Amino acid sequence: xxxxxxxxxxxxxxxxxxxxxxxxxxxxxxxxxxxxxxxxxxxxxxxxxxxxxxxxxxxxxxxxxxxxxxxxxxxxxxxxxxxxxxxxxxxxxxxxxxxxxxxxxxxxxxxxxxxxxxxxxxxxxxxxxxxxxxxxxxxxxxxxxxxxxxxxxxxxxxxxxxxxxxxxxxxxxxxxxxxxxxxxxxxxxxxxxxxxxxxxxxxxxxxxxxxxxxxxxxxxxxxxxxxxxxxxxxxxx
Amino acid sequence: xxxxxxxxxxxxxxxxxxxxxxxxxxxxxxxxxxxxxxxxxxxxxxxxxxxxxxxxxxxxxxxxxxxxxxxxxxxxxxxxxxxxxxxxxxxxxxxxxxxxxxxxxxxxxxxxxxxxxxxxxxxxxxxxxxxxxxxxxxxxxxxxxxxxxxxxxxxxxxxxxxxxxxxxxxxxxxxxxxxxxxxxxxxxxxxxxxxxxxxxxxxxxxxxxxxxxxxxxxxxxxxxxxxxxxxxxxxxxxxxxxxxxxxxxxxxxxxxxxxxxxxxxxxxxxxxxxxxxxxxxxxxxxxxxxxxxxxxxxxxxxxxxxxxxxxxxxxxxxxxxxxxxxxxxxxxxxxxxxxxxxxxxxxxxxxxxxxxxxxxxxxxxxxxxxxxxxxxxxxxxxxxxxxxxxxxxxxxxxxxxxxxxxxxxxxxxxxxxxxxxxxxxxxxxxxxxxx
Numbered sequence: 001x002x003x004x005x006x007x008x009x010x011x012x013x014x015x016x017x018x019x020x021x022x023x024x025x026x027x028x029x030x031x032x033x034x035x036x037x038x039x040x041x042x043x044x045x046x047x048x049x050x051x052x053x054x055x056x057x058x059x060x061x062x063x064x065x066x067x068x069x070x071x072x073x074x075x076x077x078x079x080x081x082x083x084x085x086x087x088x089x090x091x092x093x094x095x096x097x098x099x100x101x102x103x104x105x106x107x108x109x110x111x112x113x114x115x116x117x118x119x120x121x122x123x124x125x126x127x128x129x130x131x132x133x134x135x136x137x138x139x140x141x142x143x144x145x146x147x148x149x150x151x152x153x154x155x156x157x158x159x160x161x162x163x164x165x166x167x168x169x170x171x172x173x174x175x176x177x178x179x180x181x182x183x184x185x186x187x188x189x190x191x192x193x194x195x196x197x198x199x200x201x202x203x204x205x206x207x208x209x210x211x212x213x214x215x216x217x218x219x220x221x222x223x224x225x226x227x228x229x230x231x232x233x234x235x236x237x
Numbered sequence: 238x239x240x241x242x243x244x245x246x247x248x249x250x251x252x253x254x255x256x257x258x259x260x261x262x263x264x265x266x267x268x269x270x271x272x273x274x275x276x277x278x279x280x281x282x283x284x285x286x287x288x289x290x291x292x293x294x295x296x297x298x299x300x301x302x303x304x305x306x307x308x309x310x311x312x313x314x315x316x317x318x319x320x321x322x323x324x325x326x327x328x329x330x331x332x333x334x335x336x337x338x339x340x341x342x343x344x345x346x347x348x349x350x351x352x353x354x355x356x357x358x359x360x361x362x363x364x365x366x367x368x369x370x371x372x373x374x375x376x377x378x379x380x381x382x383x384x385x386x387x388x389x390x391x392x393x394x395x396x397x398x399x400x401x402x403x404x405x406x407x408x409x410x411x412x413x414x415x416x417x418x419x420x421x422x423x424x425x426x427x428x429x430x431x432x433x434x435x436x437x438x439x440x441x442x443x444x445x446x447x448x449x450x451x452x453x454x455x456x457x458x459x460x461x462x463x464x465x466x467x468x469x470x471x472x473x474x475x476x477x478x479x480x481x482x483x484x485x486x487x488x489x490x491x492x493x494x495x496x497x498x499x500x501x502x503x504x505x506x507x508x509x510x511x512x513x514x515x516x517x518x519x520x521x522x523x524x525x526x527x528x529x530x531x532x533x534x535x536x537x538x539x540x541x542x543x544x545x546x547x548x549x550x551x552x553x554x555x556x557x558x559x560x561x562x563x564x565x566x567x568x569x570x571x572x573x574x575x576x577x578x579x580x581x582x583x584x585x586x587x588x589x590x591x592x593x594x595x596x597x598x599x600x601x602x603x604x605x606x607x608x609x610x611x612x613x614x615x616x617x618x619x620x621x622x623x624x625x626x627x628x629x630x631x632x633x634x635x636x637x638x639x640x641x642x643x644x645x646x647x648x649x650x651x652x653x654x655x656x657x658x659x660x661x662x663x664x665x666x667x668x669x670x671x672x
Contacts, residue, residue, distance in 0.1 A: 031409065032432035115386050116408065119430045124471070142665075151423070152365070152384030155414075159427040188425055234426045236417050 008091040010060065027083075027111045033123045041108035042075055051075045051122070053129040054160075056114045056148060059211060061089035063133060064107040065096070066210035070202060071106070078109040079121075086111035115148055122160040129203070130157055132169040134213040137176040149180040151187065158189040161231040166193060169227045170207040172217045177225025190229040198228055255646065256639035257303035257321070258500075258548035259564025259582045264313040267553045267611070269330060271316065272620040273304040274580045275566035278318055280333060281616045288619035291328055293335035299326060303566045306359070310350040315371075317357050319345035325359050325379075327371070339369050339379050347390050352399030356420055358382070360390035366404060368420055382424045383414055389647060392441040396452060396468070397506065401428055403454060403468065405438035407648045411456055413468045429471030436460035437648040440501050443468075444508035446528045453528060455511060457499030459648060463513055463524060465533050477524060477533040479515060498644065503552040503559070510589060512559050514547045516641050521547060521561060521587065523602065539602050541585055544634040557589040558611075559602075562620070568636035583626040583633065584617060586610055 030036045042049050053071070055063050058078025067076055080086045089109040096104040112121070135148045144150075149169060157167060167190065169180045184190045198204055208214040208224050217224060259274040268284040278299050280289040293299050302321035309316050309330070319325040325339040325348060343361035350357050359379070360366045364387060367379035388406040395402050395416065402416045402424060411431035414424045436459030444453045454468040465475040479499065501514040508526030511533075515522060520540035526533050541547075547561040564582030586605045607617060607624075618624055626633075653661065 031435060032430075116388075119410070119412075120432065124427075124429065152381070153386060155383060155425045155427055156386075158425065159430075188422070234415070234417075236415075236419070236426075 007095040008088050010088065029112070029117055030120045033119075033121055033126075036121055038075070038077075041077070041110070042105060044105040045075065049075050050126060051077045052127055053077070053131070054079060054118075054122070054127055055131045055133070056118075057081070057132065057135055058089060058109060059133075059213065060085060061092050061107075061109065062211035062214075063131060063206060064089070064109070065092070065104070066206045067203070068104050068107045072103075074106060076107045077121075078107070079112050079114045080109060081111070081113055083111060115146075115153060118156050118160055124159055125162045125165075127161050128165045130161060130165070130167045131207075132167070132180070133207060133211055134171055134217075135169070135176070135180075137171070137173045139175075144179075147176075147179065149183050151183050154183060154187045154190065158187070158231055163231055163233055165231045166201075167229050167231065168203065168207055170214070170224055172213075172222045172224050174223070174225055177227065181225075181227040184227055184229045188234060189231060191232045193228045193230050198226075201228075204228070255303075255566075255643040256568075256636065257305060257566040257643070258640045259562050259566075259568075259580075260304065260307050260549040261551055261560055261562035261584070262307045262309055262316070263551045263553050263560050264309055264330065265311065265553070265555065266313060267556050267558070268313070270560065270612070270616065270620065271307060271309075272562050272564070272582055272584065273307045273318060273320075274562075274564045274568075274582050275303055276300040276320075276322070277580065278304065278307075279582075279620050279622075281612055281619045283612050283616070286612065286615065288615065289333050291333040291335065293326065293338070299335070300324060305344070305346055306348040308348050308350055310354045311352055312354060315350055315354055315357075317348045317350055317359075319348040319359050321345075325357065325369075327357055337369070337371065337375050341367065341379065347393040347404075349393045349395055349402070351416065351420070352395050352397070358393060358402065360393050360404065362389050364388040364390055364406060366390065366393065366402075366424075370421060380421055380423075382420065383412075385410065385412065391437065391439050391648075392456075394441045394443060397443055397445055398452070401468065403441050403443070405441050405456060405458075407437040409434045409436060409438060409458070411438055411441065411454070411466070413454075413471065429468060431456065431464075431466040431468060431471050431473065433464055433466075433473040433476070434458040434460055434462070436498070439499055439644075439648075442502045442504040442511070444504050444506060444526060444528065447507060451528070453508065453526070453531075455502055455504055455508075455526070455533075457502045457513060459496065459498040461497050461499060461515070463499060463502065463511070463533060465526060465531065467531075474531040475533045477535065479513070479522060479535075496645070498648075500548065500644065501550045503550045505552060505554050510552070512550050512552060512587075514550050514561070516644070517546065517637075519543055519545050521550065521559065537602075539587055539604060541604060542630075544630045544637060545583055545585065546633075546637040546640075547585075548640060559587040559589070561585050561587070563633060563637070565636035565640045567639055568632055579622040581622050581626055581629055581632060582620060583629075584610070584620050 053076040055078040064078045138146045171177045262271045269282050272279045282289045305320035307318045316328040321344045323341045327337040347360040358368045364385035365381050366383050368382045369379045385406040388408045392405040405411045413428040415426040438458040440457045442455045454466040457463045461480045463477045498516050504511040511524040513522040523536040588603045
C-alpha cells in the first residue's frame with residue numbers, strides 16, 4: 001500500500017497547542033480570492049468550484065471529516081495556522097480519498113492565518129457556514145486581541161458570509177463563551193438562531209462530538225457553550 | 238513576507254530617530270496653507286497675507302512629537318492634526334483655535350474629517366480606527382469603529398458622497414466600509430475589499446464621474462503602481478506600473494535592492510489630473526484617468542531641483558495648482574553658523590492653468606519660481622523656515638534617505654531576536670484608557 005493511502009499517525013505531527021496569530025508565519029498568501037487555486041483542492045469538482053463552508057482553526061480535521069458525507073455536493077475548507085497540523089489534515093484527507101472512492105472529495109485544508117487573510121480567500125457573501133470550534137481562549141486581558149471572535153473581526157466574517165448564512169461557535173471555557181456570545185449579540189449583522197432551528201440542524205451535534213477537542217471535553221464530563229448566529233442585513237436604511 | 242532583523246541599538250528607542258516626512262495641506266479655496274514638519278504646525282493665511290500661530294487651549298506647544306497626519310474638512314472650516322504624541326487636535330480654521338484635543342492609546346497614523354464635518358476619525362498604529370463626534374461633549378473619549386487586524390493604516394479617506402470610508406494598510410489591503418449615520422456605534426458593514434496591490438498601500442484618492450453616478454478610487458503603493466478601482470464592487474479596473482516611466486530610474490542614483498514606492502497621490506475630482514510622488518524621484522509624475530474607458534495613462538514627469546523629493550502633495554482644483562513640500566523631522570540647516578536649528582522644508586508649486594482655455598491639450602504644467610508663489614517670500618519664510626532652502630541640497634538629500642528608511646521600517650514588520658522580543662514584552666504598555 002502506498003504511503004499516501006495510509007492514514008497519518010498523530011504522534012508524527014506534534015505541535016504546540018497554541019500559535020501566535022500576531023506573528024507573520026512563512027506561508028504563501030493569495031493577493032485576492034480569484035488567485036486561489038481551489039480547483040486543485042477539489043480535483044473531482046469541475047468548473048469554478050466555490051467553497052461554501054469554512055472551518056476556522058480546523059485542528060486535526062475532525063469536523064471536516066464529519067461534515068463531508070452530510071453535504072457531499074458542498075465544498076468545505078479547513079483553515080489552520082499550525083504547519084504540522086495542516087500537513088496532518090492534508091495527509092488524512094489524501095488517505096481517506098482512495099480508500100473511500102467517491103467520498104471526501106469535497107473537503108480540503110489550507111494553512112493560513114484566518115484573522116488576517118479571510119478576505120484574501122473568499123469573495124463577498126460566498127460562505128453559507130462558518131465554524132469556530134474550541135478557539136484558543138487567550139485568557140489574559142492583554143491577549144484578548146488575539147481572540148478569533150472579536151467585534152472587528154466579525155465585520156470581516158460578516159463580509160464573506162451570505163445573508164442567512166450561519167456562524168457556529170462552541171467552547172468549554174465559560175468566559176470565552178460569554179465573550180463570543182456577547183460579541184455576536186452586539187454585532188448589527190448577526191442575530192441569534194432560534195432554539196427550534198438549532199434542534200433540527202444536523203450540524204449542531206457535530207460541534208461537540210466531531211472534533212478531538214469536543215471528544216476530550218465529553219470524556220472529562222465538561223460543559224460546552226454554544227453561540228449560533230445568522231448573518232442578517234444591516235438595519236440602517 | 239519580508240523581514241528586517243533588528244540589531245540591538247545603543248540608544249534605546251529607535252522610534253524617536255525615525256524621520257517623519259513633512260506634510261502639506263491647503264484650504265479648498267486656498268485661503269490658508271499648512272505645513273506640518275516634526276511637531277510644528279506652520280500656518281500661512283493667504284487671504285490675510287500673514288503667518289499664523291495656531292492657539293491651543295492651554296497656549297502650549299501644539300504637538301510634542303512628530304505630526305503624522307493632517308487634514309482639512311471638505312468645507313475648509315476645520316483642520317485636524319495628529320501624530321506620535323498620541324494626540325489629535327481639531328482646529329477651527331477661521332481663528333486657528335484648537336476646539337478639541339482627543340487622546341489616543343497609541344500613536345496615530347491617519348486622520349480624516351467626515352464630509353458633513355460632524356465626525357473626526359483617526360487610525361492608530363495597531364490598525365484600529367477611532368471616532369469622535371464634534372457634537373458631543375469635549376471630554377468624551379473616542380470609540381473604535383473598525384479595525385485592520387494587526388496592521389498599520391497608512392491612508393484613510395471618506396468618499397465624496399460621505400457614504401463610505403476607505404482605509405488602506407501595509408498588508409496590501411484597501412477596505413471600503415459603509416459609514417453609517419449612527420457612526421458612533423461602529424462601521425461594521427464592509428462594502429468591499431480592493432485587493433490587488435502586491436506590497437503596502439501608501440495613499441488613496443477618490444475620483445468621480447461628471448454626473449456623480451460612478452465612484453472610483455485611486456491608490457498607490459510599495460509595488461510602484463497606481464491602481465484604479467471600482468470601490469463599490471472592489472474590482473481592479475486598471476494598473477499603471479510606474480517603474481518603466483520615462484527617466485525615473487537613473488541607475489547612478491539607485492542602490493542595490495532599492496525598493497521604490499509611491500508615497501503620495503492626489504487627483505482632481507474628475508480624475509483628469511493625477512499627481513504622484515515617488516520615492517527617489519525629484520519631482521512629480523502626472524497621470525490621467527479616463528473614467529469612461531476606465532484606464533489610467535502616464536502623461537509626463539515634472540522634474541524639480543535635484544534632491545527635491547516631495548514628501549506630500551495637495552491639489553487645489555479651484556486654482557489649478559499643485560502644492561508640494563519636501564522636508565523631514567530631522568532636517569535642519571547644515572549652516573553651522575546658524576544656531577537656530579529650525580526644521581527646514583521646501584515648498585514648490587506647479588501651476589496647471591491652461592494657456593488657451595479652449596484647448597485642453599495646451600495645458601502645460603509650469604513649475605513656479607519662488608517669486609511667483611502666492612504669498613511670496615512671507616509664505617515661504619513661514620512654511621520653509623528659511624528663504625534659501627534651495628541651497629541646502631545636501632541636507633535635503635540626507636532627509637530624503639532618512640524618510641525612505643523610516644517608511645520601509647514602518648511598512649515591513651520587524652523581526653526581533655528572542656531576547657529583544659522578551660524585553661519588549663516586559664516593557665509593553667497595553668493599558669486601556671479607563672472609561
